[in-house]
Amino acid sequence: MRVLLIGSGGREHALAVGLAADPSVEFLAAAPGNPGIAQVAELHPVTATDPAAVAALAVELSADLVVIGPEAPLVAGVADAVRAKGIACFGPSAAAAQLEGSKAFANEVMEAAGVPTARSFACTTVDEAKAALAEFGAPYVVKNDGLAAGKGVVVTDDLDTAVRHAEECGKVVIEEFLPGPEVSLFVITDGTAVAPLMPAQDFKRLKDGDAGPNTGGMGAYAPLDWAPADLTERVLRETVEPTLAEMRRRGTPFAGLLYVGLALTPDGPKVIEFNARFGDPETQVVLALLATPLAGLLKAAATGTLAGHPPLIWHDGAAVTVVVASHNYPGTPRTGDVITGAEVPGVIHAGTARDAEGRLVSAGGRVLSVTATGADLAAAREAAYALVGGVSLAGAQFRSDIALRAVNHEIKI
Numbered sequence: 001m002r003v004l005l006i007g008s009g010g011r012e013h014a015l016a017v018g019l020a021a022d023p024s025v026e027f028l029a030a031a032p033g034n035p036g037i038a039q040v041a042e043l044h045p046v047t048a049t050d051p052a053a054v055a056a057l058a059v060e061l062s063a064d065l066v067v068i069g070p071e072a073p074l075v076a077g078v079a080d081a082v083r084a085k086g087i088a089c090f091g092p093s094a095a096a097a098q099l100e101g102s103k104a105f106a107n108e109v110m111e112a113a114g115v116p117t118a119r120s121f122a123c124t125t126v127d128e129a130k131a132a133l134a135e136f137g138a139p140y141v142v143k144n145d146g147l148a149a150g151k152g153v154v155v156t157d158d159l160d161t162a163v164r165h166a167e168e169c170g171k172v173v174i175e176e177f178l179p180g181p182e183v184s185l186f187v188i189t190d191g192t193a194v195a196p197l198m199p200a201q202d203f204k205r206l207k208d209g210d211a212g213p214n215t216g217g218m219g220a221y222a223p224l225d226w227a228p229a230d231l232t233e234r235v236l237r238e239t240v241e242p243t244l245a246e247m248r249r250r251g252t253p254f255a256g257l258l259y260v261g262l263a264l265t266p267d268g269p270k271v272i273e274f275n276a277r278f279g280d281p282e283t284q285v286v287l288a289l290l291a292t293p294l295a296g297l298l299k300a301a302a303t304g305t306l307a308g309h310p311p312l313i314w315h316d317g318a319a320v321t322v323v324v325a326s327h328n329y330p331g332t333p334r335t336g337d338v339i340t341g342a343e344v345p346g347v348i349h350a351g352t353a354r355d356a357e358g359r360l361v362s363a364g365g366r367v368l369s370v371t372a373t374g375a376d377l378a379a380a381r382e383a384a385y386a387l388v389g390g391v392s393l394a395g396a397q398f399r400s401d402i403a404l405r406a407v408n409h410e411i412k413i
Contacts, residue, residue: 001295002027004058005041006048006078007069008034010323010350010369011280015069016041017348018287018294025295029061035360036342036349048073051081058087065090065299068256071147071277075101079256088302092276095252099243100259100276103143103173109250110271113242117271118175129166132174133159143273145171153214153273178263178270181411183227184220184282185260187240188297191253193306194240195297196232198222198289198314200282201406206330208401215330216366219402220282221320221377222289226411227264235260235269243274255301264413284348284371285319320384320403321371326351327395329365334395337362341390346371362393378407 001024005016013036020028020040030037031046031054044061046053049072058066066082068074068091077094091097098105104122109115121132122145133140140162144152154165155177166172186197200222206212228234239260247254259275287294291313300309326333339352339360348371351364370387374380381403388398405411 001025001064001299002062003029003295004061004063004066005030005037005069006046006054006066006073008032008037008048009070009280010348010366011278011283012069013037013348013350014284014287014369014371015067015278015294018290019067022293022295024293029063031057034349035352035354036347039343049076049078051076051078054078055081055085055087058082059085063087065295065302067091067298069277071097071100071275074256074276075147088299090256090298090302092254092256093252096247096254096256097276099247099254099274101147103145103273104171106274107173109243109246113246115239115242115271116268118178120173120175122171122173123166124171126163126167129172129174130163133162136174136176139177141175141177142166142169143173143175144169145173155214178265178272180264180266181226181413182272183224183231183262183264183269184279185232185235185262186278186282186286187236187258187260188301188306189240189244189255189258190301190304190306191244191248191255194236194244195301195306195309195312196236196240197286197312199224199227199231200286202279202282203399203402206325206397206399208399213330215325217279217281218323218325218399219321220285221318221380221403221406222282222285223318224406225377226406226409226413228413231264231269235262238269239271255304280350281321281323281369284321284369288319288371288373289315289317291315315373317373317375318377318380319371319373320377320380321348321369322384322388322398322402323350323366324368324370324388324391324393325366325397326362326364326393327397329397333362333365335362335364337394339367340392342368344387344390346387347391367393367396377403381407
């Protein structure tokens with residue numbers, strides 16, 4: 001199988017590692033890629049959000065399967081352009097990707113499908129936002145309606161901060177706060193059949209103890225030994241299958257990766273958000289534990305044959321990833337700092353590049369996702385932080401408590 005992967009972040013590096021390990025993959029290319037992905041794939045320059053350019057590259061490379069990593073190309077219609085060339089593509093259409101592209105649209109779909117989620121208001125003026133904030137009270141949840149690279153959500157007890165975020169975003173969705181531990185569940189689907197992956201938990205706040213601003217994610221781990229045994233089955237029944245049915249009813253079936261962000265509330269699992277692609281950094285830990293060959297699984301979803309795919313197989317043990325971010329992230333990150341110790345197995349590249357001298361340097365906010373597995377969560381955590389200790393990056397920021405509460409059995413529902 002000849003595979004083309006679109007994207008250049010940590011999620012794409014993790015996908016590239018999984019795709020390269022699939023015995024059915026004879027050729028793997030990535031566009032535009034990064035220095036880590038270059039270790040396992042042939043890199044090609046492309047503007048990932050240009051549907052015609054990506055489709056043309058897929059034709060040029062005689063790709064049998066195109067895998068689209070990030071959300072922006074999906075919302076831009078890249079999957080539609082690739083499929084129009086007769087090439088199988090893993091990723092939803094532009095219309096279906098609105099489940100991530102618009103929070104208001106996602107809430108409309110969930111309401112129509114009867115999916116358990118937070119009460120919400122879509123607001124286009126500051127007065128509407130203030131009224132919604134008053135309705136729900138603190139903690140205030142304010143979400144940019146459109147794509148914001150994982151940083152469009154503010155959860156705060158400070159009303160002025162909430163109002164300021166609403167003003168900055170324009171169209172926002174104000175939601176009631178959902179209490180309880182958060183869980184990410186990835187579901188691979190061809191629009192009808194589903195193959196749920198292992199639930200994971202990520203860490204959105206910048207600093208230890210969930211302090212500091214929201215980020216795109218500072219680490220993750222799996223499995224979740226503390227989660228209810230029937231969690232995946234219940235979310236499929238109450239959330240995923242009704243959502244897919246509603247999308248089919250609208251004439252915009254969702255095929256690809258449906259990311260379900262959940263809060264495990266006292267009333268059961270409720271949806272915080274949908275994404276239309278693999279989440280980052282949860283992908284790093286989930287794929288590290290997946291034994292089933294990845295390319296064959298994604299192609300089954302892309303070709304409508306997922307129902308006939310064998311059941312998924314998982315490695316024993318646990319996985320932990322720790323994100324190493326650049327100085328000043330999640331503000332404007334400092335870039336160009338030299339990185340050493342990052343070109344070893346388990347260190348997933350996200351925001352990296354080569355400078356004029358060929359040195360590996362930082363090129364984004366979240367620079368690396370340092371990932372390790374172990375016989376249990378404690379062992380995986382110890383191995384991940386040992387890898388972090390081998391990485392050098394001036395001004396680096398990383399949390400020291402990823403998976404710590406789970407190891408200490410401190411998470412309660």
